[in-house]
Amino acid sequence: MPQYLFVYHGGHTPTDPAEVEATMAAWGAWFQNIGAALDIPGNPVGQSCTVSADGVADNGGANPASGFTVVKADSMDAATEMAKGCPMVVNGSGSVEVAEVHEIEM
Template identity: 45%
Template sequence: MTQFLVIYKAAASAAPEAPEDQQAAMAAWGAWMEKVGTHLADPGNPIGKSWTVTASGAAPGGNALPIMGYTILEADSIEAACQLVEGNPMLSDPLAEIEVAPIVPIEM
């Protein structure tokens, strides 16, 4: 099986603020993780505001949709990994995006 990096992108305003909304969001994430089951290699974490580093230095950066978090899944193909992402709670925001990319091991 191959590991896939799942990157969640959404506006910061998409995060629930009210405690009951946060609880509902966590329940939805728990249900999705249970559905994914043994394909969940690392549930991941939320990610704070990023900076961009170039040859000129570092500065607060980010795209129109900042990266909000990540998960690592295991699947036989990228198509299978994308199917596992279907129903992910992040997709309840119509402006959110989820990117799925294979993690390519480097042999030393």
């Protein structure tokens, strides 16, 4: 079954203990709903750098990544349907970029 990379953009890191607990519960419930299709839960990420032929920019680009997950799905449609349940999408604080992972034989 193909793998799909979810790249998270936006969102925020909660600081209030109650908000931390609610956020973790929302992500836990979403991951539980994904079930066996959750291949790599992933993590949030920190400040990113963009490396190009022009050098290194410390800004992470126009829409920096804030985290990632890898899921298994039968199709792009199935993967994007899963992504619609992401807590950042549901609460309007961010978005999920979905891309199929292509296997390359080495």
